[in-house]
Amino acid sequence: MAGALQELFGIEAPIVLGPFGGLSSIELTATVSEQGGLGSYGLYGYDADRISDTIAALRSATGRPFAVNLWLPTGDEVAPGDVDLAPARQAVAPLYEALGLEPPQPPLEFLPDIASQLTAVMDAAPAALSLVYGVPDHRLVDAAHSRGIRIIGTATTVAEAVELDAAGVDAVVATGAEAAGHRVSFLQPAESSLVGTFALVPQVVDAVRVPVIAAGGIADRRGVAAAFALGASGVQVGTAFLRTRQSAATEAHRQAIAASADTGTVLTRAMSGRLARGIPNRAMRTIETSGVIAPFPAQNWLTGQFRAEATRRGDGELVSLWAGQAAGLAPSDDAVEVFAELAAGLPA
Numbered sequence: 001m002a003g004a005l006q007e008l009f010g011i012e013a014p015i016v017l018g019p020f021g022g023l024s025s026i027e028l029t030a031t032v033s034e035q036g037g038l039g040s041y042g043l044y045g046y047d048a049d050r051i052s053d054t055i056a057a058l059r060s061a062t063g064r065p066f067a068v069n070l071w072l073p074t075g076d077e078v079a080p081g082d083v084d085l086a087p088a089r090q091a092v093a094p095l096y097e098a099l100g101l102e103p104p105q106p107p108l109e110f111l112p113d114i115a116s117q118l119t120a121v122m123d124a125a126p127a128a129l130s131l132v133y134g135v136p137d138h139r140l141v142d143a144a145h146s147r148g149i150r151i152i153g154t155a156t157t158v159a160e161a162v163e164l165d166a167a168g169v170d171a172v173v174a175t176g177a178e179a180a181g182h183r184v185s186f187l188q189p190a191e192s193s194l195v196g197t198f199a200l201v202p203q204v205v206d207a208v209r210v211p212v213i214a215a216g217g218i219a220d221r222r223g224v225a226a227a228f229a230l231g232a233s234g235v236q237v238g239t240a241f242l243r244t245r246q247s248a249a250t251e252a253h254r255q256a257i258a259a260s261a262d263t264g265t266v267l268t269r270a271m272s273g274r275l276a277r278g279i280p281n282r283a284m285r286t287i288e289t290s291g292v293i294a295p296f297p298a299q300n301w302l303t304g305q306f307r308a309e310a311t312r313r314g315d316g317e318l319v320s321l322w323a324g325q326a327a328g329l330a331p332s333d334d335a336v337e338v339f340a341e342l343a344a345g346l347p348a
Helices: 004-009 028-034 048-061 086-098 116-124 138-146 159-168 197-207 222-230 252-257 282-290 298-313 334-342
Strands: 016-017 040-042 064-073 128-132 151-156 173-177 211-215 234-237 266-268 276-278
Touching: 004 048, 004 159, 004 173, 004 334, 016 028, 016 128, 028 040, 028 048, 028 222, 028 334, 040 048, 048 064, 048 116, 064 116, 086 222, 086 282, 116 138, 138 151, 151 159, 159 173, 159 197, 173 197, 173 234, 197 211, 222 234, 234 334, 252 282, 282 298
Parallel strands: 016 234, 040 064, 064 128, 128 151, 151 173, 173 211, 211 234
Antiparallel strands: 266 276
8 A cells, every 4th residue: 555645645655643632833844844744733621612713723723634533432431420520520620739720610512512512523624533442433434525624534443443444534653652642442442452553553454544654652663564574555653743842742741751761751640641651740630549530531631720720830740641661762853854864664
């Protein structure tokens, strides 16, 4: 499938920016697209108006194709009235106290309605919509295709990739356990779906008919070359770009990525209630030591209130330091240089 992604998305190089929920920036997305790849922007938690405004801003920043990303509901999300937050509030109280804040009362809703989010994306018609945590139904796939929008599904196992392929997605991201951020498994628990990139990619390539994008543990030209040797048609890279000054990560987060060869990364549910990979810090340790974690998205909302203030203050101990296992290989703090390093590993 040489050249499949270039033709599919109208791009020059099969390099996709990982979509960061809460850490995406217009500048980084546009930079990757301008370099000839597929810039991506994570829309987690955005309401319809913010989605429309964001896509309009992306169009103003680049005339080249880009993707946006949404999380599909899995059915196990809790609403504010479904969960007693008192124990979890007590567990995170020291983190609020460290910032001089009081834990807030729950909102009316933790997340925007997915239907309104999808309608906003369909109306704005970006080049691609990437989805995590599930399989789009045929109505969504048909609606996207009728507007010229390509659909990218995300799989952590071969079985998930097969279901996505059968649903009519245009490409599948095979995301190995090395990847940063949330483990977006949907057929089996995330803890039972921790397949490494090296094992996952060739099996997915053999199992589906659409182009496969390798993700997880790719940060330089060597990772890119390995992904193509395994049969991938492209790569998706997150952490290496997250380290750059064009991302929305704080300086403390960038420094933590640069130092991650020493600190390492771990899988945790502490920050959001769902399993995710990041660099350990005070917030993660405090919550895990408490032994109390609210279900998603309640925990994500609860920690999000102090994380927002910590982000404003540049406090790396009280934010989510998402990073993949190859973070120590992140080559530069400039996205253009990172892209050039990755492109050097593409097949001639």
